[in-house]
Amino acid sequence: MGKIAFIGAGSMAEAIISGLITRGVTKPEEIHITNRSDEKRLAYLQNNYGVTVCSSIETLLEGAEIVVLAVKPKDVLAAVDAVKAHVTEHMLLISVAAGVQILSLEEILTKKIPIIRAMPNTSAAVGKSATALAINQYTQQDDLKLARQLFETIGSVAIVAEEQLDAVTGLSGSGPAYIYYLVEAMEKSSEKIGLDGETAKQLIIQTLIGAAEMLSNSDKTPAVLRKEVTSPGGTTEAGIKVLEAHGVQEALISCIQEAAEQSKRMGLQISQELTETLLHRNA
Numbered sequence: 001m002g003k004i005a006f007i008g009a010g011s012m013a014e015a016i017i018s019g020l021i022t023r024g025v026t027k028p029e030e031i032h033i034t035n036r037s038d039e040k041r042l043a044y045l046q047n048n049y050g051v052t053v054c055s056s057i058e059t060l061l062e063g064a065e066i067v068v069l070a071v072k073p074k075d076v077l078a079a080v081d082a083v084k085a086h087v088t089e090h091m092l093l094i095s096v097a098a099g100v101q102i103l104s105l106e107e108i109l110t111k112k113i114p115i116i117r118a119m120p121n122t123s124a125a126v127g128k129s130a131t132a133l134a135i136n137q138y139t140q141q142d143d144l145k146l147a148r149q150l151f152e153t154i155g156s157v158a159i160v161a162e163e164q165l166d167a168v169t170g171l172s173g174s175g176p177a178y179i180y181y182l183v184e185a186m187e188k189s190s191e192k193i194g195l196d197g198e199t200a201k202q203l204i205i206q207t208l209i210g211a212a213e214m215l216s217n218s219d220k221t222p223a224v225l226r227k228e229v230t231s232p233g234g235t236t237e238a239g240i241k242v243l244e245a246h247g248v249q250e251a252l253i254s255c256i257q258e259a260a261e262q263s264k265r266m267g268l269q270i271s272q273e274l275t276e277t278l279l280h281r282n283a
């Protein structure tokens with residue numbers, strides 16, 4: 001893989017970089033990166049991963065095959081505005097910004113270039129991201145192949161219609177956080193039931209890995225797998241009754257729906273802000 005330029009150097013950029021370098025897909029120095037102003041953060045990434053830190057947009061983008069936009073949605077307009085003069089049709093722009101529509105990116109860029117919206121998750125750092133990709137009208141098969149290759153080195157890839165990306169964001173983009181939330185609860189409970197932290201941590205992690213592998217390797221549904229753990233009149237049944245009394249499954253469904261809605265709201269807000277900014281510029 002050729003030169004990859006990252007605009008934004010936060011959690012998601014680091015997770016992707018870490019995954020790419022661990023898997024040896026690209027030489028660390030081929031990864032070029034910049035952020036808004038945090039030099040300490042850039043120095044940390046340079047020291048830990050050997051990536052090339054760029055202080056000028058020209059150096060960042062010159063000869064880049066892929067440009068990854070990894071800034072917060074609210075910063076997309078400023079970030080793309082700052083680089084657009086140096087973006088060419090030979091580059092593939094991949095945006096991981098939640099909610100930000102391809103149309104918004106096209107309107108800021110005013111160039112007919114391939115754009116792929118990606119929704120990975122932070123498990124990219126260990127090569128286990130669940131990523132969904134949506135393409136724009138200028139994306140060729142080779143561009144999609146390149147993006148697929150990039151994200152397959154850090155996990156699995158699904159190709160979806162752009163409209164589905166809000167749902168993907170609520171489900172798997174934010175998904176790791178729901179699992180970590182569950183683990184926080186398991187850790188808190190282990191104190192209450194008298195297990196030491198280290199032992200509990202080991203048991204919890206192995207339980208999660210085992211359950212994930214069962215889901216992945218078995219033909220059984222989650223409901224059947226759950227039933228197999230639940231002996232009549234036993235411990236699991238007693239525990240699940242408490243979850244049901246608290247409406248935990250409904251709460252999780254609402255949580256994912258709300259996250260997907262938030263992705264939609266963020267996208268709409270950015271597209272409205274963009275329309276206003278462009279109207280002002282052209283006035």
Ligand SMILES: NC(=O)C1=CN([C@@H]2O[C@H](COP(=O)(O)OP(=O)(O)OC[C@H]3O[C@@H](n4cnc5c(N)ncnc54)[C@H](O)[C@@H]3O)[C@@H](O)[C@H]2O)C=CC1
Nearest residue numbers: 008009010011012035036070071072073075079096097098
């Ligand atoms: N953190 C996550 O789990 C996931 C995040 N995303 C998306 O990835 C994007 C980045 O998220 P995080 O890495 O969590 O955010 P973050 O806040 O950790 O990092 C954002 C980075 O962008 C930089 N930045 C801001 N304005 C800039 C500009 N004008 N030019 C250059 N750099 C600029 C900041 O300095 C910072 O390095 C967001 O749009 C988010 O929706 C997508 C999937 C998962």
Ligand SMILES: O=C(O)[C@@H]1CCC=N1
Nearest residue numbers: 098169172173174175
């Ligand atoms: O919380 C967020 O907005 C980002 C998008 C998906 C995961 N983190």
